[in-house]
Amino acid sequence: METVDCVVIGAGVVGLACARSLAEAGREVVILERETGFGSGISARNSEVIHAGLYYPPGSLKARLCVEGRELLYAWCAERGVAHARCGKLVVAARAEQMDRLQQIAARARANGVTDLRLLERTEVAALEPALDVHAALLSPSTGIVDSHGLMLSLLGAAEARGAMLALGSPVLGGAAGGEGIVLEVGGDAPSTLRARCVVNAAGLDAVALGHAIRGPAATRAPQAHFARGVYFSYTGKAPFSHLIYPIPEPGGLGVHLTLDLGGQAKFGPDVEWIDAPDYAVHPARAAAFYTAIRGWWPQLEDGRLEPGYAGVRPKIVGPGEPDADFHIDGPAAHGVPGLIHLYGIESPGLTAALAIGEQVAVLAGRAA
Numbered sequence: 001m002e003t004v005d006c007v008v009i010g011a012g013v014v015g016l017a018c019a020r021s022l023a024e025a026g027r028e029v030v031i032l033e034r035e036t037g038f039g040s041g042i043s044a045r046n047s048e049v050i051h052a053g054l055y056y057p058p059g060s061l062k063a064r065l066c067v068e069g070r071e072l073l074y075a076w077c078a079e080r081g082v083a084h085a086r087c088g089k090l091v092v093a094a095r096a097e098q099m100d101r102l103q104q105i106a107a108r109a110r111a112n113g114v115t116d117l118r119l120l121e122r123t124e125v126a127a128l129e130p131a132l133d134v135h136a137a138l139l140s141p142s143t144g145i146v147d148s149h150g151l152m153l154s155l156l157g158a159a160e161a162r163g164a165m166l167a168l169g170s171p172v173l174g175g176a177a178g179g180e181g182i183v184l185e186v187g188g189d190a191p192s193t194l195r196a197r198c199v200v201n202a203a204g205l206d207a208v209a210l211g212h213a214i215r216g217p218a219a220t221r222a223p224q225a226h227f228a229r230g231v232y233f234s235y236t237g238k239a240p241f242s243h244l245i246y247p248i249p250e251p252g253g254l255g256v257h258l259t260l261d262l263g264g265q266a267k268f269g270p271d272v273e274w275i276d277a278p279d280y281a282v283h284p285a286r287a288a289a290f291y292t293a294i295r296g297w298w299p300q301l302e303d304g305r306l307e308p309g310y311a312g313v314r315p316k317i318v319g320p321g322e323p324d325a326d327f328h329i330d331g332p333a334a335h336g337v338p339g340l341i342h343l344y345g346i347e348s349p350g351l352t353a354a355l356a357i358g359e360q361v362a363v364l365a366g367r368a369a
Contacts, residue, residue, distance in 0.1 A: 004030050006198040006365065007184060009172050009210065011038035013148060014346055015202035016155035017358030023162035025362045027198070031164060032186060034171030034206075039152040042204045043351070045280070045312030047232075047259045047270070050074070050084065050144040051349040054091065055249060058111035061327040066349040067113050069356035070142065073151075076355060080154045082147060083262050089143040089244035090125065092134040094296045099136060101248045106138055116141050131240040134297050143244060147262060148351060155354075172203070177216035177337045184214075198339040198365045204346065205278050205315045211342050218335035223328065223344055226316035228252050230270020231282045232309035233290050239266035247297060252320070254348070256293040267309055268294060274320045275313070282308040317345040329357065331364040341365065 005028035008019045015031060016038065023029045035041070050073055056062035077084040093102040102119075109117055118139040120128065125137045156166065167186075175184040182199045186192045203210045211222030230253060239258065247255040252272035260266055268290055287306045294301050318325045328334075328344035335342075341364055343357070350357070 001183070001193045001195055003181070003195045004028060005196065006030070006200070007032060007194060007196040008200045008202055010202035010204055010207075011156070011166060011168075012041055012043035012202065012204050013039060013152050013155070013351055013354045014204075014343060014357055015200070016152050016159060017354040018200050018202055018361045019164050020155045020159040020162075021358035021362035022198075022200075022365060023159045023164040025366060027365065029159065029164035030194070031159070031166045032170045032172055032184075033166065033168050036168050038156060038166065038168070039149060042312060042315065042347075043148055043152060045310055046148070046348070046351060047257075048145050048148045048261065048351070049244065049259055050146050051352040052109070052140045052142040053112045053114050053349070054105055054109040054117075054138075054140060055254065056108075056112065056349075057326070058108065061329065062349060062353070063112040065327065065353035065356040065360070069349070069353035072355040073146065073352060074144070076154070077146060077151070082150045082154050084144055084146040085262060086142065086144040087243060087260065088139060088141045089246055090120075090129065090132070090137040090139055091246045091248070092125070092132065092137045092297050093248065094134050096135050098248050102136060102138060114140070114142065129241055129243060129245070131298055131300060132245065133299050145244070145260060145262060146351070172210060174213040175215065177214055177218060177340050182214065182337075182340055196339070199341070200361055200365070201340075201342045202346070205313060207315060207342065207344055207346070208317065211344065214340070216337055218330070218337045218340055218342065221330070221335045222342070223317040226319045227275050227278055228314040228316050229273045229275050229279060229311055230314065231273075231286055231311045232267050232269030233287055233306040234309040235266040235268065236305050236307055238264065241266065245297065247293070252324075253314070256290055258294070268306065269309065270312060278313045280311040280313070282311050284308050314347040315345060316347065327353075327357075329360060329364070339365070
């Protein structure tokens with residue numbers, strides 16, 4: 001049986017950020033990824049938005065790590081040449097009766113340390129984005145977009161420069177956590193057994209299942225997995241917007257919003273559909289609800305402009321109708337197993353928070369060493 005210092009399970013943006021932080025702390029790191037390439041799961045199927053930290057309960061991990069991660073991410077991208085843009089976004093109140101919700105978002109954002117918001121009246125919104133027809137909007141200048149693949153490539157490069165190794169096609173099938181470290185059963189073309197002093201479960205959609213599969217006291221504390229699919233529709237042509245446009249959030253997500261890629265191409269989504277297991281189907285019939293939602297703030301959207309794009313799945317740890325859960329970064333203090341760190345429910349703003357999550361994981365791993 002081979003023995004290693006640290007194993008990170010999952011080579012998405014969060015797993016790679018954890019691997020980079022651990023490697024830069026001087027740890028020996030092996031990254032195990034079940035797919036044949038890195039970042040092909042949640043990290044490849046999102047909006048690529050750098051969130052400012054508007055929505056999350058003050059004092060929550062989501063709020064703190066989003067705000068910290070945003071600044072770390074902008075600095076990282078600038079230093080490493082990762083393509084990004086601080087384009088800003090508008091959170092819109094389409095009707096006067098939504099103003100209370102908009103004010104609540106503003107108050108929560110201020111409590112989270114987001115100090116650069118501006119409340120815009122109808123005329124100010126129209127001057128900024130003439131195609132919008134809304135009652136008012138919050139302008140968030142700190143919101144941006146990032147090339148998520150370029151970000152992951154830079155994180156992998158930084159980790160490998162400090163000695164980390166990536167093993168693709170290496171699914172973790174299970175394991176056991178005992179007094180002499182954490183033993184992992186690894187499948188793939190060359191099945192093996194690894195013993196590690198530290199294991200970080202950053203497996204995204206599979207994190208909860210893996211938490212149950214690593215036998216020991218921590219398995220009894222793993223939450224229940226739930227999945228919410230969100231589909232995106234691409235806009236054919238050039239949309240008349242320079243900012244991201246978000247409605248008032250809905251249960252389970254942030255509402256069908258408009259995001260732009262770094263080439264200026266617009267897409268809309270994601271919506272929220274609770275499903276039993278990860279499934280990336282995009283049903284064209286869902287476009288009807290998109291047209292209705294978008295025309296609530298862009299009434300001039302023409303028929304035939306939306307084409308099926310792609311789908312992502314959120315790794316929820318609460319079900320329909322339940323309040324959104326915070327990130328779970330469950331280390332030894334949560335479950336009593338030295339060296340084992342489970343990351344559960346790392347959905348939005350996980351991309352924004354990735355570098356901050358990585359730093360927190362490295363601190364937890366250091367305490368467990």
